[in-house]
Amino acid sequence: MKTNKMKKRPSIRWTLLISLFLLCAITITILWLCQNLFLNDIYKSIKTTELKEAKEKITRRIANGELETAAQAIANEYELCVFILSETNQFTSVSVHTAGECVLHQIDTMGYMILYNQAIKSQDGILYYVKDENANRYIQSQKNEKGEQSILLVCTAPYQNGQAILFLNMVISPVSATVKTLNTILLYVTIVLVLLSILLSIVISHMVARPIVAITKSAECLAEGNYSIEFKGSGYAEVDRLANTLNYAKTELSKVDRLQKELIANISHDLRTPLTMISGYSQIMKDLPGENTPENLQIIIDETERLTSLVNDVLDISKLHAGAKHFDLKPICLTTITEKAMQRYAKLTAGGYHISYLHDENLFIMGDETRVLQVIYNLVNNAVTYTGADRKVTLAERRCGTFARLSVIDTGDGIPKDKLNDIWERYYKVDQTHKRYAIGSGLGLSIVKEIMKEHGGRYGVISAPGQGSEFWVEFQLVPDNEPLPSLEKAQ
Ligand code: ADP
Numbered sequence: 001m002k003t004n005k006m007k008k009r010p011s012i013r014w015t016l017l018i019s020l021f022l023l024c025a026i027t028i029t030i031l032w033l034c035q036n037l038f039l040n041d042i043y044k045s046i047k048t049t050e051l052k053e054a055k056e057k058i059t060r061r062i063a064n065g066e067l068e069t070a071a072q073a074i075a076n077e078y079e080l081c082v083f084i085l086s087e088t089n090q091f092t093s094v095s096v097h098t099a100g101e102c103v104l105h106q107i108d109t110m111g112y113m114i115l116y117n118q119a120i121k122s123q124d125g126i127l128y129y130v131k132d133e134n135a136n137r138y139i140q141s142q143k144n145e146k147g148e149q150s151i152l153l154v155c156t157a158p159y160q161n162g163q164a165i166l167f168l169n170m171v172i173s174p175v176s177a178t179v180k181t182l183n184t185i186l187l188y189v190t191i192v193l194v195l196l197s198i199l200l201s202i203v204i205s206h207m208v209a210r211p212i213v214a215i216t217k218s219a220e221c222l223a224e225g226n227y228s229i230e231f232k233g234s235g236y237a238e239v240d241r242l243a244n245t246l247n248y249a250k251t252e253l254s255k256v257d258r259l260q261k262e263l264i265a266n267i268s269h270d271l272r273t274p275l276t277m278i279s280g281y282s283q284i285m286k287d288l289p290g291e292n293t294p295e296n297l298q299i300i301i302d303e304t305e306r307l308t309s310l311v312n313d314v315l316d317i318s319k320l321h322a323g324a325k326h327f328d329l330k331p332i333c334l335t336t337i338t339e340k341a342m343q344r345y346a347k348l349t350a351g352g353y354h355i356s357y358l359h360d361e362n363l364f365i366m367g368d369e370t371r372v373l374q375v376i377y378n379l380v381n382n383a384v385t386y387t388g389a390d391r392k393v394t395l396a397e398r399r400c401g402t403f404a405r406l407s408v409i410d411t412g413d414g415i416p417k418d419k420l421n422d423i424w425e426r427y428y429k430v431d432q433t434h435k436r437y438a439i440g441s442g443l444g445l446s447i448v449k450e451i452m453k454e455h456g457g458r459y460g461v462i463s464a465p466g467q468g469s470e471f472w473v474e475f476q477l478v479p480d481n482e483p484l485p486s487l488e489k490a491q
Pocket of ligand 1 (some may be wrong): 378382383386387410412413414415423424428430442443444445446469
């Protein structure tokens with residue numbers, strides 16, 4: 001069936017392509033934002049942190065008595081310009097320059113004192129400068145100013161018995177040139193990523209969509225009634241599982257289809273025969289008054305009963321399958337019910353059948369009496385129909401763990417091994433050629449199966465060609481804590 005009415009959805013290929021494009025776009029936007037908006041700030045805050053780190057280190061080393069070596073080492077390590085003023089014993093100054101021209105280059109000794117006074121008023125003792133390209137000198141600025149910057153940190157540190165004033169200057173080269181280069185690289189990366197995502201989406205969607213398209217084609221063939229079609233996996237776990245499930249569904253569908261075709265053939269035959277008999281005998285009885293005999297009437301009654309039971313079977317199984325039948329499970333005596341069922345076959349016994357019932361004790365089960373009776377009738381009817389020339393049918397009842405087992409044994413032709421499972425299917429008959437009176441609706445055993453399932457019981461058959469059959473059912477015994485019904489009540 002074509003799904004024309006289904007809302008048009010994007011294909012896997014498009015979904016993949018769009019997803020990969022989106023991924024590219026998000027990645028590139030984040031990179032671009034970081035590069036163009038935040039790189040300057042991130043770079044400056046890293047440098048400021050380094051400057052503070054350098055301050056901590058140099059302060060520690062000066063406290064240990066080092067001055068020049070400390071200034072030299074820290075200046076080299078952090079690429080700083082360091083100027084230290086100390087007034088201990090005698091006025092000394094240390095000046096180390098590593099970072100080219102900086103703020104410290106453009107001031108004299110008095111200028112340091114002015115700087116010191118400004119810095120102690122600022123946050124963390126830090127002052128920011130930006131290079132005025134025209135005058136080729138640094139002028140004080142705000143933190144987030146663009147261009148070549150100088151960060152100056154001024155602080156005091158204990159040295160010998162007095163104090164030393166430290167001036168640490170770090171030059172920050174502008175990132176705009178770097179950003180430009182990075183942007184060009186980013187452009188190439190974007191082109192490569194876009195091409196890659198197109199290629200990847202084609203490859204992946206081809207790999208993913210191909211098996212799905214193949215399975216869809218097979219499913220369309222199946223929908224048209226071609227049960228020989230095979231669903232093939234693709235090496236992906238999910239698709240393999242789908243193919244396996246569809247193969248299973250196909251087998252089940254073909255089974256149902258075959259059984260339904262057989263049913264129509266069987267039922268129409270089974271309905272036509274009694275109807276022909278009824279109409280034929282009625283006609284004769286109407287036309288020939290001498291034929292209006294009880295025997296002929298009995299034939300009509302028998303055929304009507306056959307029709308009724310056929311229709312009832314069909315109704316029962318469909319209701320059981322739809323779960324519409326209500327089961328009233330309560331403690332009942334299986335032995336009493338079986339004895340009750342046996343009364344129905346008394347006439348057959350008189351007609352040459354040997355039907356015996358073997359049991360040692362009364363067994364109480366959890367069950368629905370009407371349904372349990374139906375199970376017994378269906379099994380005994382089959383045994384009577386299929387038993388051998390000796391017309392022997394035996395019912396045996398015994399305890400089997402927490403179950404009561406009832407076996408119905410006949411001496412008929414038995415059932416081939418490969419058919420033992422199929423006979424429980426709806427409408428299945430081992431012998432497809434119609435032998436009148438030996439043939440039922442093909443529903444009896446599937447009704448037994450459904451009823452046993454509803455009872456939480458078990459069922460089965462032991463049979464081999466030429467050796468008769470033993471059909472058995474097992475009902476759960478009444479649990480020990482459950483009160484047992486009196487036998488009169490069970491009857
Ligand atoms: P039916 O109404 O045709 O008997 P069932 O569902 O009761 O339908 O049985 C299905 C098939 O199982 C029968 O057609 C028959 O071929 C086989 N079968 C059932 N009971 C026996 C038996 N006691 N001996 C041999 N074959 C049996």
